[in-house]
Amino acid sequence: MKVGKQSVVLENVYLGETAVVTGPKEKNGPLGRYFDKTYDDLHCKADSWEKAEMQLLRDALEICLEKNKLDYSEVDCFIGGDLNNQIIIGNYVLRDYPFPYLGVFGACSTANEAIIVGSAFLEAGMGKRILVGTSSHNATSERQFRYPTEYGGQKPESLTFTVTAAGVALLQNEPATIRVSGFTAGKVIDAEFKDPLDMGRAMAPAAFDTLLQHFEDFGVGPDAYDLIVTGDLSYYGRDMVVRLFKEMDMDFSEKYKDCGLLIYDRDEQEVFAGGSGCGCCAAVTFGYLCSLLKEGQYKKILVVATGALLNSVITAQKESIPGIAHAVVLERMVP
Amino acid sequence: MDTKQQKLVQKVKKETEIKRPVFRNAVKAFFVGGTICLIGQIILEILMKTVGLEKELANAVMVTIMVFLGALLTCLGIYDKIGQFAGCGTIIPITGFANSMASAAIESKSEGVFLGIILNMFKLAGSVIVVGVLSAFIFGTLRYFIGI
Numbered sequence: 001m002k003v004g005k006q007s008v009v010l011e012n013v014y015l016g017e018t019a020v021v022t023g024p025k026e027k028n029g030p031l032g033r034y035f036d037k038t039y040d041d042l043h044c045k046a047d048s049w050e051k052a053e054m055q056l057l058r059d060a061l062e063i064c065l066e067k068n069k070l071d072y073s074e075v076d077c078f079i080g081g082d083l084n085n086q087i088i089i090g091n092y093v094l095r096d097y098p099f100p101y102l103g104v105f106g107a108c109s110t111a112n113e114a115i116i117v118g119s120a121f122l123e124a125g126m127g128k129r130i131l132v133g134t135s136s137h138n139a140t141s142e143r144q145f146r147y148p149t150e151y152g153g154q155k156p157e158s159l160t161f162t163v164t165a166a167g168v169a170l171l172q173n174e175p176a177t178i179r180v181s182g183f184t185a186g187k188v189i190d191a192e193f194k195d196p197l198d199m200g201r202a203m204a205p206a207a208f209d210t211l212l213q214h215f216e217d218f219g220v221g222p223d224a225y226d227l228i229v230t231g232d233l234s235y236y237g238r239d240m241v242v243r244l245f246k247e248m249d250m251d252f253s254e255k256y257k258d259c260g261l262l263i264y265d266r267d268e269q270e271v272f273a274g275g276s277g278c279g280c281c282a283a284v285t286f287g288y289l290c291s292l293l294k295e296g297q298y299k300k301i302l303v304v305a306t307g308a309l310l311n312s313v314i315t316a317q318k319e320s321i322p323g324i325a326h327a328v329v330l331e332r333m334v335p
Numbered sequence: 336m337d338t339k340q341q342k343l344v345q346k347v348k349k350e351t352e353i354k355r356p357v358f359r360n361a362v363k364a365f366f367v368g369g370t371i372c373l374i375g376q377i378i379l380e381i382l383m384k385t386v387g388l389e390k391e392l393a394n395a396v397m398v399t400i401m402v403f404l405g406a407l408l409t410c411l412g413i414y415d416k417i418g419q420f421a422g423c424g425t426i427i428p429i430t431g432f433a434n435s436m437a438s439a440a441i442e443s444k445s446e447g448v449f450l451g452i453i454l455n456m457f458k459l460a461g462s463v464i465v466v467g468v469l470s471a472f473i474f475g476t477l478r479y480f481i482g483i
């Protein structure tokens with residue numbers, strides 16, 4: 001049921017078991033133990049970076065099916081995407097599976113976009129079990145958006161480090177511990193940021209807008225949640241969101257975290273401003289946050305996945321970098 | 336977002352602007368870049384005085400050695416680490432040219448010899464050649480007319 005301008009309250013959508021597969025840096029980060037499978041080598045036993053990312057998604061998909069004890073025939077659809085041109089990771093992994101595939105792209109907000117589309121399908125009765133998933137790989141992203149990995153250019157402190165991870169989750173209408181109780185779909189917000197090496201701040205206005213809209217549509221404040229997380233704003237982007245809300249006389253910085261800051265230890269690991277990428281929000285949400293919800297540490301959380309809609313051709317034509325943010329409410333069901 | 340909030344975003348955007356440490360970077364670049372040039376000069380002196388090469392030939396051999404060293408350090412995964420510290424100090428010397436060439440070649444190896452390495456090797460370094468040829472043309476023309 002739609003509420004307000006951009007939001008929907010969901011009656012019957014639950015989050016089944018989830019699976020997260022990551023690379024070495026994520027394994028050695030603070031959340032390493034929450035991931036189902038990790039690789040010690042960025043190549044993930046594949047012979048190219050793209051194939052390595054496919055391996056991550058394939059592993060996550062298989063582990064998710066296994067944890068949910070599902071056959072291929074019981075899956076109605078897979079919805080997902082990644083950062084590569086023409087979302088090739090999803091396209092190529094899903095050619096090996098006998099269920100329909102819907103590719104979506106929302107840059108690093110893809111995980112929540114997939115959850116939103118999947119939830120809408122379930123709510124409308126168009127299926128019972130839908131898989132949602134996304135992936136990112138540090139080397140494929142560097143290649144797609146920046147320079148070759150061995151290039152000796154200096155990286156500024158504002159840079160975010162693309163997370164090497166894939167996360168897949170099952171959305172179902174059969175009751176489970178975690179319920180997806182609502183979402184707010186975000187608008188494209190362009191605050192005229194032009195530096196592709198400062199994407200955390202470029203996405204912050206979109207997160208700010210979606211959060212404001214979410215509070216308005218649902219008629220709640222930050223108090224309604226035990227935790228509010230943004231996808232991959234990292235240090236400088238999160239700081240900007242905190243300041244924006246302080247200007248609005250709202251301060252919830254104590255319960256506001258960012259996945260890009262949770263997944264790595266910025267003091268110990270060389271990740272500049274923190275983590276980013278589709279896999280960042282997916283790995284933290286499906287791995288860490290879902291575990292905490294299941295343990296009962298949190299009862300209700302708001303996950304705002306953020307994406308910088310960056311393209312190197314159009315930014316070279318002096319266009320700015322727009323951002324987008326989608327919010328999803330995850331609630332622990334009281335048994 | 337209404338106009339008031341848009342203004343707020345622009346205000347906070349300005350307040351949170353991240354200043355790059357330009358002076359510190361320049362100092363580091365000066366010393367690392369200078370060190371690379373010093374190594375080049377030492378090699379040149381050895382080639383001329385110990386090996387006994389003519390100055391022009393010695394220059395060409397020195398440049399070849401420096402390009403080789405740049406490419407080698409790139410392949411060993413060291414050059415990008417020095418580059419992170421030194422910034423322009425490792426990009427401007429000829430070793431930086433070698434790095435941009437070698438790193439692009441390594442990156443595109445997965446697409447094979449023709450569509451990968453041959454097509455992409457000068458993806459970054461090509462700009463150096465374009466600018467080099469263009470500035471040689473401009474300065475050559477100037478020199479011709481001014482007649483230095």
